[in-house]
Amino acid sequence: MMTKRYVFSKAAMCIEENFKLEGFRFIKSNSRILKKYYGGFNLILLHVLDYSPIFQIELFLSVRIDIVENIVNDFIPNRNPQFMKYTETIGTSYKELSGAKENLIEISTEKELDNAINEFIKIIRDKGLAFFEKYQNIEMVNAEIKKQILNKEYNYIGIIMQSLSLMKLCNDPDFDVLCDKYKELYVPFVGQEITGRKALDNLIKYLKAM
Amino acid sequence: MSIADDIIYNSKTNQFILNETKYGVTNTLRKNQQVIENAIKAGKEIEIRSVGGIRDATNNVIATQGQKIKISKILRSHSVDGKITINTIKTTWP
Numbered sequence: 001m002m003t004k005r006y007v008f009s010k011a012a013m014c015i016e017e018n019f020k021l022e023g024f025r026f027i028k029s030n031s032r033i034l035k036k037y038y039g040g041f042n043l044i045l046l047h048v049l050d051y052s053p054i055f056q057i058e059l060f061l062s063v064r065i066d067i068v069e070n071i072v073n074d075f076i077p078n079r080n081p082q083f084m085k086y087t088e089t090i091g092t093s094y095k096e097l098s099g100a101k102e103n104l105i106e107i108s109t110e111k112e113l114d115n116a117i118n119e120f121i122k123i124i125r126d127k128g129l130a131f132f133e134k135y136q137n138i139e140m141v142n143a144e145i146k147k148q149i150l151n152k153e154y155n156y157i158g159i160i161m162q163s164l165s166l167m168k169l170c171n172d173p174d175f176d177v178l179c180d181k182y183k184e185l186y187v188p189f190v191g192q193e194i195t196g197r198k199a200l201d202n203l204i205k206y207l208k209a210m
Numbered sequence: 211m212s213i214a215d216d217i218i219y220n221s222k223t224n225q226f227i228l229n230e231t232k233y234g235v236t237n238t239l240r241k242n243q244q245v246i247e248n249a250i251k252a253g254k255e256i257e258i259r260s261v262g263g264i265r266d267a268t269n270n271v272i273a274t275q276g277q278k279i280k281i282s283k284i285l286r287s288h289s290v291d292g293k294i295t296i297n298t299i300k301t302t303w304p
């Protein structure tokens with residue numbers, strides 16, 4: 001009978017094998033498939049949900065831009081420094097890239113697992129690599145994240161702070177106008193109403209003084 | 211017994227919810243799960259340790275690994291036949 005660990009390890013190792021030439025390595029100690037480079041990394045992330053004997057495998061792809069994350073991690077409240085080096089700047093998913101209804105493939109047999117892995121490899125090869133390439137460019141990341149916030153798709157503290165930092169780093173003329181707008185759009189998590197707003201004010205103050 | 215713990219973010223209420231779904235003959239919490247449940251009920255913040263944190267289906271990270279959040283609600287469901295439906299899910303706290 002398959003276990004969660006077996007499903008995850010097999011999928012991660014097969015994906016690593018297929019994208020070794022592109023520079024991806026499966027880092028077992030932190031369960032991520034990473035391509036590191038100066039200034040950030042590309043990430044292939046698998047989540048396996050255990051509903052034995054059924055498993056659901058989710059696929060996420062992300063890009064980290066160090067210069068953005070280093071600013072945000074200094075201001076975001078309640079974040080453990082141990083994990084700050086793994087925060088990500090922009091992402092996509094199997095659902096977005098493939099047009100599938102859900103961001104997962106459900107499996108219960110070895111054959112279904114193999115099919116799921118092949119499907120993930122195909123979507124990464126066909127569309128994922130282009131995603132990684134596109135968002136090497138900080139200007140493209142800035143434009144995309146700004147669009148997502150202004151379309152009111154997202155209002156979490158992390159993405160709001162990332163967008164403000166990106167605008168500042170890109171010398172985006174919208175920065176001054178959007179500082180106040182973002183403060184309106186930001187919705188704190190329950191329990192973080194005061195700390196969240198204070199952190200956002202501190203970040204804006206810092207960025208304006210840069 | 212197999213267990214699938216999950217944290218759900220409700221974007222309408224801005225609340226995090228702990229969903230403890232259990233399949234098997236018992237719904238007894240393990241020692242570490244009991245510690246977490248007691249801490250949540252005492253109003254303490256919980257640090258997310260899941261690799262990659264909590265993200266939505268389009269891969270927007272809601273809260274990162276290592277970020278502390280407050281859990282506002284605990285749901286629990288229990289099934290001996292491997293099937294969990296909306297009718298079996300119960301709020302155990304508050």
